[in-house]
Amino acid sequence: MSPKHEHLKKKIREIKNYPTAGISFKDITPLLEDKQSFREAVEGIANFFKEKQVDKIVGIESRGFLFASSVAYLLNTGVVMVRKKDKLPSQKILREHSLEYGNGSLEMHTDSVVPGEKIVVIDDVLATGGTAEAAIKLTEQLGGQIVGTGFLIELPLGGREKLKQYSIYSLIQY
């Protein structure tokens, strides 16, 4: 929650009335496509968790994968996929959740997390916190220990309150 990365906002494109009227969507594609900004973002998120002895990063499909995998690489951990319903091929658990606009279901393979492993959940945007909470609960159901959650962008839509019992890091706040 420092203003250090505030300048990255100029690489976030705001799209009015998307996906529905009244929403100003934060499009992260210009940031991803700019090598310095992408690098700063990934290193900024990884840096926050580097002393935590993280075992695995849980990434939320699909934009979350972009940050989860590079943060996992930097922290020298494995990366676990949390995917939308019916995408994972093996034995799995499911959790339903609310989204900023609508509802969703997320799944995780039952062998993706070993009890006691230290886990960081990563997504691109923290909005209501429903998606991240679902990924956290799936992780905890398998015995994983959540050491924190990391996001590129944090929107003032209740996510920080919903996840208040966890350590939350966001690079850019609106």
Added chain:
Amino acid sequence: MSPKHEHLKKKIREIKNYPTAGISFKDITPLLEDKQSFREAVEGIANFFKEKQVDKIVGIESRGFLFASSVAYLLNTGVVMVRKKDKLPSQKILREHSLEYGNGSLEMHTDSVVPGEKIVVIDDVLATGGTAEAAIKLTEQLGGQIVGTGFLIELPLGGREKLKQYSIYSLIQY
């Protein structure tokens, strides 16, 4: 096409009759979740392209994002999302293509690639080559120069023949 990474096959889980009868699906989740294997895979793909002065990595939704972003980080490039239809929020181009099982449509933002940029297209699996070809054509339509394509896994389903005019790297071959 060297057997150097052949040992990573033990981290690929084969799932019989998924997603349809007669298909033996290659599940990459155990590889992703094992930190040494994940690291070896990402570094192996990046290493192949490191002398090519790549400007951007194009990653194909959604498992492709996991390799595209970490390879982009290693090569110090930006990463471009190619997404399924109706997922990208800004001005875009679309390409329809065939899949190993079924059909699909992929989209790319029109400002994601600048004419003359050197691009590597990354996905998790090369099967028929239809998906990668669509991402290549989208890139070329915007004036990008394809310097190659990289995959974790290559299946003998015609992809190498379909993409024969391009430089193809796969870490593991079946």
